[in-house]
Amino acid sequence: MKYLRKDRLPNIFCPGCGNGTILNSFFRGMESEGIDLKEIAMVSGIGCSSRIPGYVKCDSLHTTHGRAISFATGLKVGNPDLNVVVFTGDGDAASIGGNHLIHAARRNINLTVICINNTIYGMTGGQISPTSPEGSIGTTAPYGTRDKPFNLSELVVAAGASYVARWTTIQPLQLSNSIKKALNNPGFSFVEVVSQCPTYFGRKNKLRTPVDMVKSFKENAINKRKADKLIADGKEDELIGKIIVGEFINKKRAEFSDNVCNLSKQQCGEEHATKSAYLSKLEY
Amino acid sequence: MxxxxxxxxxxxxxxxxxxxxxxxxxxxxxxxxxxxxxxxxxxxxxxxxxxxxxxxxxxxxxxxxxxxxxxxxxxxxxxxxxxxxxxxxxxxxxxxxxxxxxxxxxxxxxxxxxxxxxxxxxxxxxxxxxxxxxxxxxxxxxxxxxxxxxxxxxxxxxxxxxxxxxxxxxxxxxxxxxxxxxPHEVEITPRKMPKETPEDFLPFKPTKNHIPEYIPAFGEGYNVHVTGLTHDERGYPDASSPKAHSKLVTRLCDKILKNREKIVATETKFCDDADIIIASYGAPIRSVSAAVSLARDEGLKVGYIKINTPWPFPEKQLEEIAEIANDIVVVEMNLGQMVHEVERIAKDNAKVHFIPKIGGNLHKPEEILSKIKEIKKI
Structure with a gap:
């Protein structure tokens, strides 16, 4: 509670939503890494998960649909001292914002993106998303979707991110540990959290209660190492319907805002300008 | 230097x-x-x-x-x-x-x-x-x-x-x-950090002329929440209150409209005795100024107004032009955009004519001159 804007409570999330568990894991990860909330700035787009930063007592930009990562890019390059965290969802990050997601991963810009993947558009009332499993029902797929979903974590690894992990809301400790690593990683970090939307996904897909939903996560979650072994043994079919969890990559490489700062240091011999809008005189 | x-x-x-x-x-x-x-x-x-x-x-x-x-x-x-x-x-x-x-x-x-x-x-x-x-x-x-x-x-x-x-x-x-x-030095407007402590500071409260003058940068401890949703003076979303929305959006518009005279910039030439005044902006001004010189050489009473700030539209300045001239000729490189603003302001005080141009070439001064002569029936 000490991290929340008490004057904004109660929040808008439905009973049984995974957002609370995830935010709690975020604060645990942040504390265990010894990071003060003062160092953090949050950015989000549009959707249920994007409403999280508005409840947290830190500077935050609640932006347009899909564009959070591009706003975060300007914020981070403008002031590299900020620890910039993006809260986003599957529709926000992977559909309308898919291009920004892969380009930020390609640049390896030091952002921590927490993508709450509930496989549905919750805010607008239950339309299918780019991560909805094949066959699942949404208001825009009343007969079950035939679209193939994105494997988001694999996509972001392929695009060049330096830290990627996926967990579900039934693994809050592993999740907070990954968030800790993500906050500490000097590069693009992507933490995908498979979360429950009992209101709009569960009700339509025979998982009526939050308990049914998290039970399904428990039954279907399989560790990445085990999954890799199944694939190596040619038993890929056993992974159908499973949620592969764990770390997908943890490999440091050159970071974008550092490169921008170093270039300016090299070209003008001075530190990269920050907060220069407040100066009344500038050297030309 | x-x-x-x-x-x-x-x-x-x-x-x-x-x-x-x-x-x-x-x-x-x-x-x-x-x-x-x-x-x-x-x-x-x-x-x-x-x-x-x-x-x-x-x-x-x-x-x-x-x-x-x-x-x-x-x-x-x-x-x-x-x-x-x-x-x-x-x-x-x-x-x-x-x-x-x-x-x-x-x-x-x-x-x-x-x-x-x-x-x-x-x-x-x-x-x-x-x-x-x-x-x-x-x-x-x-x-x-x-x-x-x-x-x-x-x-x-x-x-x-x-x-x-x-x-x-x-x-x-x-x-x-x-x-x-x-120039060696130009006048620049610096951003202002708030003077209040974060506890007392309201980031979207207008402090002068409908403008919230102080903007704390992120990382200064002000914990500002910036949202595209309709919000109150704290920056907190308040998206279903008709009153909150009306208050915010009206102020956003007033911030410009009520400060219009401080923002707008126009320049006039040869307008004092003109019966025809040309209104234009951007590149076409170059042809307009040449056309006005040609017209004056022929003894025609023609002037022009150069609109430096199309938005907010310099209403008062165009009203004055419409008072002076019988005819206003709008010159712009499109099939008619700012001319509608001029018509809106000129009302019945002056007749508004238009020389459209698309395709990429600038208006030729002669084209403008021939329109002037057409209006003057010479």
Whole structure:
């Protein structure tokens, strides 16, 4: 509670939503890494998960649909001292914002993106998303979707991110540990959290209660190492319907805002300008 | 030290940005604006600034808004197709009162149109392009020197009024080469950090002339929540209260409309005794001024008004013109955009004529002169 804007409570999330568990894991990860909330700035787009930063007592930009990562890019390059965290969802990050997601991963810009993947558009009332499993029902797929979903974590690894992990809301400790690593990683970090939307996904897909939903996560979650072994043994079919969890990559490489700062240091011999809008005189 | 340069308009704009204190550029290549990005890619690192080539124009303006809240003066440049893509985030910058500058070097349109040819077809998009009620500021240069000067002015206006300011340039001014003088010092408007403690500070409470004058940069401990939702003075969403929405959006418009006389800029020539006055802006001013000289040589009482700030529209100044002249001739490179504003203001006080032009060529002074003679029936 000490991290929340008490004057904004109660929040808008439905009973049984995974957002609370995830935010709690975020604060645990942040504390265990010894990071003060003062160092953090949050950015989000549009959707249920994007409403999280508005409840947290830190500077935050609640932006347009899909564009959070591009706003975060300007914020981070403008002031590299900020620890910039993006809260986003599957529709926000992977559909309308898919291009920004892969380009930020390609640049390896030091952002921590927490993508709450509930496989549905919750805010607008239950339309299918780019991560909805094949066959699942949404208001825009009343007969079950035939679209193939994105494997988001694999996509972001392929695009060049330096830290990627996926967990579900039934693994809050592993999740907070990954968030800790993500906050500490000097590069693009992507933490995908498979979360429950009992209101709009569960009700339509025979998982009526939050308990049914998290039970399904428990039954279907399989560790990445085990999954890799199944694939190596040619038993890929056993992974159908499973949620592969764990770390997908943890490999440091050159970071974008550092490169921008170093270039300016090299070209003008001075530190990269920050907060220069407040100066009344500038050297030309 | 004062510097003299012989440069094209786009390069002058880049120098103006640096001089105004811009230290962040986010953009995407597009003809005929690309040289602004290219020149800033060279200049910004030399001044401790950041240049970021983004993946599209949507993210370009997104990054610029983010950089602005980090405490930097920030800008982007584009042309019609990219300007269209920016519209949603321009509305975001409006409702969140984020200072930034957008340069639109206009080209033949709609769609891909004529990438290398000049036009003034985006004037109404600058006014109404994003959804909802808002009041933009747009300034239009008609020479390379003005492209430099107006870029500095654009940054100052964006800081003073906390709005995105659009520089309504065009391909002719962007690519034309002229001598410019860069003064040793220009007047710049610095951003103001709040004086109150974070506990007492309301980030969206107007403090003077409907403007919330103080903007804490992110990371200063003010814990500002910036949202595109309708919000209260704390910045907290309040999206279903008719009263809150009306209060916010009315103030956003009043911030410009009630300060209109401080923002608008026009120049008049030979208007005092004129019975025909030509109204124009941007590149066509060059033909207009030549046409007026030709007309005066023939003893015709013709003058012109040069509109430096198409938005907010200089209503009072055009009212005065309509009082003086019997006829107003609007000259612009489109099939009719700002002419509707002139008609709205002139009412029955003067007859409004229009010389449209599309395709990329500037009006010839003779074309304008023959319209004058047509009106005079000579």
């Amino acid at each position: 004062t510097k003299e340069l012989f440069v094209q308009g786009n390069e002058a704009c880049a120098h103006g940005a640096i001089k105004a204190g811009c230290r962040f550029f986010g953009g995407y290549p597009i003809t005929p604006s690309t040289e602004i990005a290219e020149d800033l890619a060279i200049l910004l690192p030399k001044h401790g600034g950041s240049f970021v080539q983004m993946e599209d124009e949507i993210s370009a303006i997104g990054a610029v808004i983010g950089a602005s809240w980090s405490g930097m003066k920030a800008m982007t440049s584009t042309s019609g197709p990219g300007f269209s893509l920016m519209q949603e985030n321009i509305g975001y910058a409006q409702i969140t009162e984020t200072p930034l500058v957008i340069v639109d070097v206009q080209r033949g349109s709609p769609s891909t149109g004529q990438p290398t040819m000049a036009a003034q077809g985006d004037m109404m998009q600058m006014r109404w392009g994003s959804h909802g009620d808002y009041e933009p500021i747009a300034i239009s240069p008609s020479s390379v020197q003005e492209f430099f000067d107006f870029t500095v002015e654009a940054f100052n206006l964006s800081e003073k009024y906390r709005v995105p300011v659009i520089i309504a340039a065009d391909e002719i001014i962007g690519h034309m080469r002229e001598k410019i003088i860069i």
